[in-house]
Each structure stands twice: as C-alpha cells, then as structure tokens.
Amino acid sequence: MMGYERRAAAGGVAALREALSDLEIALRIYVPGYPVTDVVPALGGGARMATNEKVAMEVALGASASGRRSVVLVKHLGVNLLSDPLSIAPSHSIGAGLVVLVGEDVGPKGSQAEMDTRNYGPLCEIPVLEPSGPGLIYPALQEAYALSEKIRAPAMVRTTFEFAGGDGGPDYGPALNSARPDKREVGGLPTFDRSVWDLTAKGRHQRYRGEALPRMRSASERSSLNLLRDGEGDLGIIASGRPASFASKADHPLLVVGFSHPLPAEAIREFVSEHDKILVAEEPTPFIEARLMVCGDIFGKLTGHLPWGRMEEGDIERAADLIASGEEPGPAAPPQRFDERLASKTVCDDCPYLPLYEAVADLSVPVAGDAGCSIRAVRDPPGAVDVAYGLGSSVAVACGFGEKGVALVGDYAMAHSGLLGLIDAVNSDRDVLVVLLDNGVAAMTGGQRVPDLSPALRAIVPELRTIDLPAGRDEIIELLSLEMARPGVSLVVARGACPRFGPPR
Numbered sequence: 001m002m003g004y005e006r007r008a009a010a011g012g013v014a015a016l017r018e019a020l021s022d023l024e025i026a027l028r029i030y031v032p033g034y035p036v037t038d039v040v041p042a043l044g045g046g047a048r049m050a051t052n053e054k055v056a057m058e059v060a061l062g063a064s065a066s067g068r069r070s071v072v073l074v075k076h077l078g079v080n081l082l083s084d085p086l087s088i089a090p091s092h093s094i095g096a097g098l099v100v101l102v103g104e105d106v107g108p109k110g111s112q113a114e115m116d117t118r119n120y121g122p123l124c125e126i127p128v129l130e131p132s133g134p135g136l137i138y139p140a141l142q143e144a145y146a147l148s149e150k151i152r153a154p155a156m157v158r159t160t161f162e163f164a165g166g167d168g169g170p171d172y173g174p175a176l177n178s179a180r181p182d183k184r185e186v187g188g189l190p191t192f193d194r195s196v197w198d199l200t201a202k203g204r205h206q207r208y209r210g211e212a213l214p215r216m217r218s219a220s221e222r223s224s225l226n227l228l229r230d231g232e233g234d235l236g237i238i239a240s241g242r243p244a245s246f247a248s249k250a251d252h253p254l255l256v257v258g259f260s261h262p263l264p265a266e267a268i269r270e271f272v273s274e275h276d277k278i279l280v281a282e283e284p285t286p287f288i289e290a291r292l293m294v295c296g297d298i299f300g301k302l303t304g305h306l307p308w309g310r311m312e313e314g315d316i317e318r319a320a321d322l323i324a325s326g327e328e329p330g331p332a333a334p335p336q337r338f339d340e341r342l343a344s345k346t347v348c349d350d351c352p353y354l355p356l357y358e359a360v361a362d363l364s365v366p367v368a369g370d371a372g373c374s375i376r377a378v379r380d381p382p383g384a385v386d387v388a389y390g391l392g393s394s395v396a397v398a399c400g401f402g403e404k405g406v407a408l409v410g411d412y413a414m415a416h417s418g419l420l421g422l423i424d425a426v427n428s429d430r431d432v433l434v435v436l437l438d439n440g441v442a443a444m445t446g447g448q449r450v451p452d453l454s455p456a457l458r459a460i461v462p463e464l465r466t467i468d469l470p471a472g473r474d475e476i477i478e479l480l481s482l483e484m485a486r487p488g489v490s491l492v493v494a495r496g497a498c499p500r501f502g503p504p505r
C-alpha cells in the first residue's frame, strides 16, 4: 500500500475552484437548488445557469463533442431530469471529459425527497466517484476527467456532505493507491469520433461494454480515493462520503470507498475476508451494504444498526456496541412531524402572493402547487395547495384532475419544465386554471433572475389575463372565479415583487 500527500485545501469550494481551473474546464453550467447554490461561486464568473438540468447536460455534451471539457453542477433530484441524455451518452460516446457534479441533500433539508444518485452508476453504466471529504474533491475531479476521456463517457462525482465550508477533511489514513493522473496525463482534449456511426445501436453498446467497463473497474481499484486505516478488533468498517468522517473517529479498521460504481471489488473482498464482522456506514441508502449482504456478517441500515438517510455523530459507536453485545437494534425512529420550528417553510408574512393563495383556497377545487414558493402554501395559513410533485409539475398534474382545478406555478418552474405541461394542456383541450406567480426571480434557490416568458406565454395562451399584486382580495377572487367558470385552459399571470429579492426584471 502506498501513501499519498493529501492536497491541502482550504475547503471544498476552494478545491473545486482550483481543480476546474487546473483541469481547464471550459464550460461550467449549473442549475441552482439546495445544496448546490452555495457552490456555484466556485464555478467562476463565466459559469452559466441553465433553464433545466436536461438542457445543461445537452449543452455540456455539445461542448464535449467539440473538444471542450465541461462540468454540470446539479442537485440530486436534477439528475432525474438529465438522466435521458446521461443514459444515451456512454454508448453513443463523447469527446472531451464531461463530469456531472451532484450535490445530494441528505436529510433532506431543502428538497422534497432524498435520493441516492449512486444508483445512476449501474443504471447508466457510468463511473460514480464519491470524495469522502472536501480535500478529496480535487483528486476526485482529476480522476473523473481522466476516466471520462479514457472511456468516452460522462463521469459522475457525487457528494453527500456539505462541502461549502470545512477544511481538508479528517485524516482517514493512506490511500490504497497513488494513481492520480496529473494534468498532463489527462490532456489531449478529444473531439467526438464520428466512426461510432459505423456501428449499430447494439454494436455501440457492445463496444462500450467491451472497452469501457473493464477500464472503469480498473480505475476503481486503482483510485486514490479509496483509503485504508488499520485499527483494533474484529469489526471492520466500510464507509463512504460524509459518514467516513464519523467512522474515522472510531477505533476500528476502516476502508473508505471512494468509487461507488463500479465498487473496488478486490479491495472490499480483501477487507471483508480480514474481519469477522463488517459495518457499512453510508448515506442515504444501503447502496454498498445491499451488495455485500450475501457475504455473511454485514451490518448497517438493512439490519437496523444504522439509520436510513442522514447519519449523526455517535451512530457508528452505538452500532458497534450493539454488534459487540449481540443485542437486536430497537425500533426505527418514528416519522418526523412538522412543527413551528419549521416555520421558514411556510409563506412569508409579507409575501404579496398571500391574498392570492387565500383566494385560491376559497375556490374549494383541487390545487397543484410546485416546488417553488407555492409549496409553502400547503400549510395553514393559507392551506391552498393539495399536491406538489416537483419543479415544473403543477400544470400537468392539475390537468389530470377530474374537474377544472388550479395549477400554481412560479415563473422559474414554468421556464424549467412547466411550459411543456402548458403546451400539452392547450394541445389536448384540458380544463385547467394556471396561475403564474411572476416575480422575476427563483426565490427558493437564492433569487436568480428568471427570463421574461411573456412572449412565449402569449403565443401559447393568447387570451391570458394579468393582475398586479398587491391587489384587493375581491379583485383577485372575481378574476379567478371568472376564469374557473370558463371551459378550457385559463392562464392568469400574477405579477408581484418578492420582498426578499426586489422588483422583477
């Protein structure tokens, strides 16, 4: 085993900025949202915000095809949207290195759902790297770009920790390897090779699986992100991501896995064979543990020794004590309930849209909200929203109601993906009242400016109505009632200014 000199990084953001500069990443594109918004400054002044994640990925693919390295920074749920081009790109092949940098919201703190994006590794047959601390972001990106160019497919770097601050991370021990490529090794900047069209779709898969998958397995075994530390006792810990820092404080032998897909099978096999019992510490789901269950004495989330989702300091020691005593774990914690401590997740007291939400609630029809501020209107007051499935979803969801209902959608959500639902609603003669909360900013993700959609909206729904807020409650109710009584697609554009982020456009 060889050690390596851990890069001294002032923090994850600094390491990211330095890596993107050193690796000459020409295209830096992102979609804001918790927890990646804080990381956007590390992309530098030339970074571009994309309308949505699929668009971001497609722009990056174009850059890659023309020989320019790119990074796509998105939150975990955004990977769902970009997964269409992500799943096609490996067998299709790319040009210069392309890395999807994912910030996962384990908790979740600022998202509707928790999701383990490591699963996109086996699903899309792409490498997934997972630095276990801010100081490993730099080598993770180095390895990711080198591998992306070697296998001509996108690579994913996934993080579960809050890397906006902190230092170089805890000292886990030496890397299993010191095989990090340097900048010269990853140079060359290939462009898209049109000879791939000599193959059929099946042939392209055969080529990719025959050439790329062995290289991915080799890169995983050789990765400098896999770290090994000796320790006391017969219980070995396999950890990844943020929980690795907790595991490093326990006195047990520790293998930190820095490659989530493909897993470093040889390193894991050797570690498992050397210890009687294995505890797997990872977030948010038992991705590694589930793959090791057939080995015997494997403990973790599936056995109830560790909590699903976010882990806390002390969880590993508690699990180790339980395993040593042979006692069964107790029941899982009861579901967390909403209470007044979460007041920041309700509509702001001074929100100009509050009377509108109240008027919508008074209509007594089904209401779909969105993942913007309208999701805050779920709770009383105003208690206006019934369902909210995701960013840009409300228009299409409301079209599925058995009666004319309401879709509340922010202008950012409309630009992100709601427009497609609106086009479908008009094209399919749906009955729906769409209320666009037009404040010119993405208030939920930090106040990013939103393009003026007025020309596009007028083209889709020429008879749209507008109202400027604040407005009297009677005026709002009269307008909404009138539109509800009309069959077909109604669109009301409610223009207001968010007090947090100032006047629109």
Ligand code: SF4
Pocket (backbone or CB within 6 Å): 346, 347, 348, 350, 351, 352, 353, 373, 376, 439, 443, 444, 498, 499, 500
């Ligand atoms: S639009 Fe602004 S004021 Fe209204 S709920 Fe959102 S952040 Fe608060």
